[in-house]
Amino acid sequence: MNVLYSLIAVMVLVLVGVVAGRGDGGRAFIAVAIPYTALAVFLVGFCYRVLRWAWTPVPFRIPTTCGQQKSLPWIKANTIDNPSSGWGVVARMGLEVLAFRSLFRNNQARVDDKNRLVFGENKFLWLGAIAFHWALLIVILRHLRLLVEPIPAFVLMLQHVDGFFQITAPDLYASDVILLVALAYLLFRRLQDPLVRYISFFTDYFALFLLLGVAISGMLMRYVVRADITTVKQFALSLAAFHPVVPATLGATFLVHLLLVSTLAAYFPFSKLVHMGGVFLSPTRNLANNNRRVRHINPWNYPVKTHSYAEWEEEFRDKIKAAGIPLDTSLEADHAGKASAD
Amino acid sequence: MPEKLLQIETRPPQGDWKDPKVEFRKGVFCYSALPKNLKYLGLPNAREWQPFNADWKLPPDWKRIILDGMKERLNKYRSFRLFMDTCVRCGACADKCHFYVGSSDPKNMPVMRAELIRSVYRRYFTLTGRIFGSLAGGRELTEDVIKEWFYYFYQCTECRRCSVFCPYGIDTAEITMMGRELLNLIGCNINWVLEPAANCFRTGNHLGIQPHGFKDSIDFAADELSDIVGIPIEVPINRKGAEILFVMPSADYFGTPHYYTLLGYLALFKEIGLDYTLSAYASEGGNFGLFTSHEMMKRLNAKIYDEAKRLGVKWILGGECGHMWRVLHQYMSTMNGPADFLEAPVSPITGTVFENARSTKMVHICEFTADLIHNGKLKLDPSRNDKLKVTYHDSCNTARGMGILEEPRYIIRNVCNNFYEMPENTIREQTFCCGSGSGLGTDENLEMRLRGGFPRANAVKYVKEKHGVNLLACICAIDKATLPGLMDYWVGGVEVAGVHELLGNALVMTGGKERTTDLRGEPLVQEKEEEAVHA
Numbered sequence: 070m071n072v073l074y075s076l077i078a079v080m081v082l083v084l085v086g087v088v089a090g091r092g093d094g095g096r097a098f099i100a101v102a103i104p105y106t107a108l109a110v111f112l113v114g115f116c117y118r119v120l121r122w123a124w125t126p127v128p129f130r131i132p133t134t135c136g137q138q139k140s141l142p143w144i145k146a147n148t149i150d151n152p153s154s155g156w157g158v159v160a161r162m163g164l165e166v167l168a169f170r171s172l173f174r175n176n177q178a179r180v181d182d183k184n185r186l187v188f189g190e191n192k193f194l195w196l197g198a199i200a201f202h203w204a205l206l207i208v209i210l211r212h213l214r215l216l217v218e219p220i221p222a223f224v225l226m227l228q229h230v231d232g233f234f235q236i237t238a239p240d241l242y243a244s245d246v247i248l249l250v251a252l253a254y255l256l257f258r259r260l261q262d263p264l265v266r267y268i269s270f271f272t273d274y275f276a277l278f279l280l281l282g283v284a285i286s287g288m289l290m291r292y293v294v295r296a297d298i299t300t301v302k303q304f305a306l307s308l309a310a311f312h313p314v315v316p317a318t319l320g321a322t323f324l325v326h327l328l329l330v331s332t333l334a335a336y337f338p339f340s341k342l343v344h345m346g347g348v349f350l351s352p353t354r355n356l357a358n359n360n361r362r363v364r365h366i367n368p369w370n371y372p373v374k375t376h377s378y379a380e381w382e383e384e385f386r387d388k389i390k391a392a393g394i395p396l397d398t399s400l401e402a403d404h405a406g407k408a409s410a411d
Numbered sequence: 412m413p414e415k416l417l418q419i420e421t422r423p424p425q426g427d428w429k430d431p432k433v434e435f436r437k438g439v440f441c442y443s444a445l446p447k448n449l450k451y452l453g454l455p456n457a458r459e460w461q462p463f464n465a466d467w468k469l470p471p472d473w474k475r476i477i478l479d480g481m482k483e484r485l486n487k488y489r490s491f492r493l494f495m496d497t498c499v500r501c502g503a504c505a506d507k508c509h510f511y512v513g514s515s516d517p518k519n520m521p522v523m524r525a526e527l528i529r530s531v532y533r534r535y536f537t538l539t540g541r542i543f544g545s546l547a548g549g550r551e552l553t554e555d556v557i558k559e560w561f562y563y564f565y566q567c568t569e570c571r572r573c574s575v576f577c578p579y580g581i582d583t584a585e586i587t588m589m590g591r592e593l594l595n596l597i598g599c600n601i602n603w604v605l606e607p608a609a610n611c612f613r614t615g616n617h618l619g620i621q622p623h624g625f626k627d628s629i630d631f632a633a634d635e636l637s638d639i640v641g642i643p644i645e646v647p648i649n650r651k652g653a654e655i656l657f658v659m660p661s662a663d664y665f666g667t668p669h670y671y672t673l674l675g676y677l678a679l680f681k682e683i684g685l686d687y688t689l690s691a692y693a694s695e696g697g698n699f700g701l702f703t704s705h706e707m708m709k710r711l712n713a714k715i716y717d718e719a720k721r722l723g724v725k726w727i728l729g730g731e732c733g734h735m736w737r738v739l740h741q742y743m744s745t746m747n748g749p750a751d752f753l754e755a756p757v758s759p760i761t762g763t764v765f766e767n768a769r770s771t772k773m774v775h776i777c778e779f780t781a782d783l784i785h786n787g788k789l790k791l792d793p794s795r796n797d798k799l800k801v802t803y804h805d806s807c808n809t810a811r812g813m814g815i816l817e818e819p820r821y822i823i824r825n826v827c828n829n830f831y832e833m834p835e836n837t838i839r840e841q842t843f844c845c846g847s848g849s850g851l852g853t854d855e856n857l858e859m860r861l862r863g864g865f866p867r868a869n870a871v872k873y874v875k876e877k878h879g880v881n882l883l884a885c886i887c888a889i890d891k892a893t894l895p896g897l898m899d900y901w902v903g904g905v906e907v908a909g910v911h912e913l914l915g916n917a918l919v920m921t922g923g924k925e926r927t928t929d930l931r932g933e934p935l936v937q938e939k940e941e942e943a944v945h946a
Contacts, residue, residue, distance in 0.1 A: 074546070118496070125489040128705075131741055131812075133574045133582060135840040138814030140767045140778050143785060144821070150840070151814040153767075165578070171503075172578040176836060178506040178866070180419050186512065186869040188836045194503060198578070263423035265502040268522050270548045273500055339539045344579055347497035352490050353580035358814060361771035365745045369487060373706055374453070375713040376612050378721055381692050384613075385622050392623035394649050394691055397721070 072260065075274035079282050082332055086325035093317070099324050100304065101313045107331035114338025119346040130365035133353040152357050162355055166348060169199050197258065201251035205280075207231060207244040208287075215305040237292060245288050252281050272340060279333050286326035294322045417858065419865050424517030428526065429550055431559040435463040438858030441565055441851060444605035449598065451609040452707070456598025462561060467554070473597045474552055478535055480596045485536065490585045495532045497579045498522060504573035504583070509844050510566055513862030521573035521583040524563050528590055531556065561599050564590035566859060568848035569702070569734075570807035575840050587849070592704040600703065604850035608699040611711050616661035616695035625691040628664040636674045636681075639932065641924030644681050646689060649722070653688035654759060656719050659730030660697040660888035668908055669891045671930040672731055675915030678930075679780065682920045683760050683788065687728070693718035696735040697888060701742075702850040709746040712738055716747050719772075726756035727773040731909050733806035733887030734848065736775060740813045744771040761786040775809075777818040777886060780914060784825050790919040793828050795926060798937040799882040800829040801913070802874045804867065804894070805842035806887035816840075819886050819910045826917035831878040837870035847893035860893065861900055868901035875902055883907045 089095030136147025148157045149164065164170040177191040211228055214220040232240030256277045259269050290296040300316050301323060307314040337343065349355065382389060382397055389396055440462050449457035458468050470476065485492045504521040506512060511519040518524065526548075533540030534549030543549070550556065569584035594600060607617035614621055620628065626648055633644045647653060657680075663673040680687055693714045700708030719727050729739055744750065753772040756765040763782045765774045783789050803823055809815045816839050823830050837843050846863025847856075874880040883894060883905050891907055898905040916929045929935055 122489055122493050122496075125486060125492050127489045128487060129742055129745055131490065131582070131585065133571055133580060133811055134814035135575050135811070136814060137816045138767070140765075140815070140818065141763070141782055141785070144781070144817045147814070165580075169578055171576055171580065172501070174576050174841075175503050178512055178836075180421050180512065184419055184869075185873075186866050188834070194501060198501070262502070264505045264517070264520065265500075267424040267428065267517050268500045268502060268505075268520065268526070270500070271546050272548055339537070341497070341499045344497040344499055347493050348579050350489065350493055351497075351580035352493075353574055353582045353585075359767075360740050360744070361768040361773065362766065364748050364770045367745050370746065373710045373713070375710050375717075378692050378714070378717060381615065388621050388623040389691070392626040392691075394622055394626060395651070 071269060071271040072274050075271050075278050078275055079278040079329075082279075082328060083282060083286075083325050086328040087321050089328075090319070090321040090324040093315075096317075096319060096324065097315050099328050100315045100319060101308070103331045104308060104327060107335040111334040111337055114335075115343065115346065118338050118343050119350075122347065122350050126368045127352045127356070128367040128369060129352075130356050130358075130360050131352055132356045132358045134358050138358060153359050153362075154357055158355055158357050162349065165354055169195055169202075171354075172198060193254070194258065197251050197254040200247050201255060204244040204248035204251060208242075208248055208284075211242070211244070215302050216309045218302075218306060239291060241292070245284070245291070248284050249281075249288065252277060252284060256281065276336075276340060276342060279329060279336070282329045283326065283333060286322055286329060290320075290322050290326060294320065296320050296323050417861055417865075419513055419862065420515060421512075422515040428518065428523055429530070429545065431527075431550075431553065431555040433559050433562040435562070437855075439566075439856065440562060440859070441601040441603050441853050441856045444600045444602045448602065448605040448609040449600070452605065452612060454595060454598065454600070454605075458598065462558070467558070467599065469554065469557065469597050469599075473554075473557070476596050477552060477557070477593050480593045481532065481536070484589055484592065485532075488585075488589070490582065491589050494525065494579075494581045494586055495529050495536075498525060498529065498581055499579075500526075501578065503576050503578065504581075507573045507576050508567075508583075509570070509572070509846055509866045510568075510859070510863045513846070513865040514859070518559075518563055519566065521577075521581075524567055524583055525581065525586045527556070527560055527563055528586060528593075557594070557597070557599065560590050561594055564594065565601055565851060566863075568807070568844045568846065568851060568863065570844035570848060571811040572807065572841065572844065575811060588701075588705070591702065595704055601850065601853075603853035603856075604699050604702045607697075607850075608703055608707060608711065611695050611697075611699065614694075615690075615692045615714065617697055617699065618661050618665050620661065620665065620694065622691040625664070625694050629689060632664060632670065632673050633677060636677050636930075639674070639928060639930060640678060640920050640926070642681065642920055642922055644677060646677060647687070648689050648691055650688035651722050653722065654686040654725050655688075656693070656722055656724040656727045657687050657689055657730070658693055658696040658715055658727060659689075660732040660735055661695045662697070662888040662892060663730055663909075666888070666892055668895070668906070668912065668931075669888055671912040671915070672891070672909030674930045675909065675911030675913070675918075676730060676776065678915040678918050678920060679783075679789075679911065682918055683783065686759065688722060688724070690718045690722065696729055696732050696739070698735060698738045699850055701734050701738050705742075705746075708738060708742060712743055713747050715739075715743065715773075716750055719750070720752050725754045726768075727753070728756075728776060728779060729773055730776050731886040731888070731911060733808040733889060735888070736815070737808035737812040739771070739773050743773070758782055760788050775813075775815055775818070777815060777822060777910060780911070781818040781821045784822060791826055791914075791917045792919050793826050793917050795916045795929065795935050796827040796913055797829070798935070799827060799913070800831065800878060800880045801827045801882045801884050802831050802833055802871060802878075802880045803838070803910075804833075804845075804871075804883055804885040804890060805838055805840075806885055806890055807842060807844050807848060809886060810840055810842050814840075815886075819884075822910050822914055823884060826913045829878075831874050831880055833870040833874050837866065843867040843870065845887075845890045845893050845897060847897075848889050852889055852893045861897065864893070864897040865901060867894075868897050871898065871905055872902045875905055881905055884910050884913060886910050 136150035139146035139153035446457035530550035540549035574582035610619035
């Protein structure tokens with residue numbers, strides 16, 4: 070049901086794009102009002118989410134240690150998976166964000182028919198995830214050629230490398246193919262693996278369908294329907310310059326693409342997609358395991374009711390004495406103290 | 412023990428996770444905390460009730476209490492807020508949980524355990540959840556949800572294995588801790604956690620042993636050790652002016668096989684002439700506050716620094732324990748420090764400065780002993796452990812909340828000739844829990860403990876069959892209490908021992924007599940009947 074509803078939701082968006090593109094008013098709405106609104110919602114919403122996390126204190130230093138601690142000098146410490154310094158944390162976070170280090174550890178545990186727990190390799194999730202994220206990043210960077218004039222050199226380079234295979238005209242971008250295949254795999258996995266299907270919500274499918282919609286509409290424009298790149302660039306530049314001019318020749322595919330991207334951007338801050346910012350702030354990953362070397366301060370640390378030694382000694386005085394354990398205050402001294410206080 | 416061998420199988424999940432109904436079946440849950448323990452600790456809603464009762468006698472405004480409690484914690488802990496927001500339900504954590512592997516209950520997948528509370532968070536604390544409700548993954552907070560929380564947050568041992576695999580470092584232990592804090596606000600807690608906590612608050616230790624009982628136990632251990640090694644041994648208690656305060660989990664002087672680890676410590680301290688003292692007040696390193704709330708953790712932990720200050724020691728040494736070390740390593744100094752009245756720990760025997768404990772001033776016994784061995788200060792005869800084929804179980808908390816992996820292995824390699832590692836997916840940072848941690852080691856919960864302990868037991872079985880392993884070494888008091896039963900049930904023929912028991916066996920003591928038995932009083936050489944027959 071979740072799958073169906075989310076697919077319908079994305080189809081409705083596509084339909085809105087197609088229908089609205091038929092009139093001038095609708096075109097202006099989708100090409101101007103929606104992208105600006107979406108951008109505003111994205112920027113404000115995402116910043117709010119990240120700042121909200123950042124403002125929330127980290128009362129305790131709770132890294133998940135995934136390797137040998139730094140203790141005695143002759144024991145080799147794992148400086149990345151159990152960092153003891155800031156540089157170690159930078160390396161750990163770098164690997165986490167750029168290479169999905171933790172996901173790379175993934176394996177599969179299964180109980181076989183002889184009641185044995187067996188482990189299998191399971192790197193496909195990592196592969197699918199990293200392929201998707203890197204491809205998406207490259208695709209986004211390539212889009213800079215539409216928004217910036219002159220086109221930055223690195224974008225041209227990227228385009229050149231990405232189109233290396235030159236199998237179609239225009240050149241087929243490897244990142245396009247990888248993005249589509251990776252998304253398809255992530256969707257397939259969600260549907261096919263009973264465990265993952267069980268934990269998948271409407272929102273999980275919605276994000277995937279939305280991204281697929283964006284990718285497919287974008288690729289249609291490049292390889293099939295052939296949007297007029299000059300018109301698109303003129304429009305994009307005008308949009309970027311905050312002087313939007315909507316050409317009457319903007320095709321339906323483009324409008325659908327733009328509407329889906331805008332929806333994605335506006336939806337972003339309200340969805341699980343905020344993990345993009347969250348990954349940097351995770352206290353189990355971004356703190357050094359130097360707990361015993363440097364004291365971590367809890368900003369809201371408050372005094373609590375404890376059972377002090379004096380109370381303990383008072384309660385068990387006779388037993389402590391009988392056992393021959395030294396007492397702090399003998400009763401006589403106590404009385405003397407009280408008398409002098411009086 | 413369940414009469415029929417439990418069937419462990421991987422089953423695809425059934426039903427809809429949004430349905431909170433749970434069945435409190437005998438063997439898979441823990442009994443409620445007795446009112447006297449709640450009263451002693453000043454915790455709310457002390458009453459007679461049991462999880463299988465229909466009426467949990469919640470306070471009339473329980474819903475407000477829970478939601479206010481959530482709000483407060485969302486603003487106090489970045490971990491909580493972040494972990495509520497960032498999960499993408501990729502499912503990498505699913506088969507990493509020993510309770511999921513052992514029970515095939517889909518709500519034991521770490522992602523689902525978190526969703527139990529996350530769905531309530533969405534419904535009441537996010538815009539999309541308030542508007543779209545269930546479509547945005549939100550869920551109403553009902554009494555059934557509270558029961559479900561109780562069932563699953565007391566079916567997580569806070570072992571953190573899932574957090575190793577999570578791409579965002581989401582730590583289910585953190586979520587379970589929050590879940591339990593919230594449940595404690597309305598008096599839904601278990602006796603196996605709160606009785607030790609109440610005892611510990613009053614007497615200083617989990618078992619409620621009073622000062623004279625503590626002294627008796629220690630004196631008895633000292634006498635027994637004297638008989639084994641042939642040297643008179645005295646153990647100081649509450650001695651002011653000692654250089655080092657030694658704190659251990661109370662199970663070490665009251666439980667078996669922990670007790671032999673205690674003998675190991677005492678033999679070591681005697682041999683190196685350590686200037687130390689035990690404390691009858693700080694007579695517990697363990698801290699069941701960790702399984703109750705951050706506040707309770709702080710309340711129970713305070714005595715360690717207080718006692719170190721009162722006795723005027725220079726630094727603190729801590730015994731073998733898992734969750735105790737999570738608290739000492741990750742929480743103590745922040746909660747009850749700074750320990751500026753102590754000195755940076757220096758080994759009086761080797762002169763090594765424990766730089767890694769410079770601020771907290773508390774050293775793990777395995778760090779201390781590894782340093783002694785490395786500097787050649789101990790005379791060891793590993794052949795005394797020759798009847799043992801040893802494997803080592805990393806305790807969850809010391810592995811994933813500290814990273815003390817090599818120190819115990821270094822000691823074992825120096826005191827035993829036969830050491831075999833379990834498969835790499837089951838040790839070090841990927842170690843599997845005993846299934847009874849975080850206060851769940853009670854017998855009414857036995858079936859779930861055996862299920863949860865299955866992955867660990869299975870790895871031991873593997874090395875038993877491959878290498879003939881007959882001893883499982885560990886550095887955790889809960890492990891020592893619960894692994895023997897787990898081994899008997901799933902493996903058979905494997906004993907459990909602390910690392911310092913093995914050290915005590917191998918330690919050659921100055922002026923000591925020729926050892927004929929190990930610290931358990933059993934002959935050093937196993938009489939092998941088959942061999943005798945063949946000869």
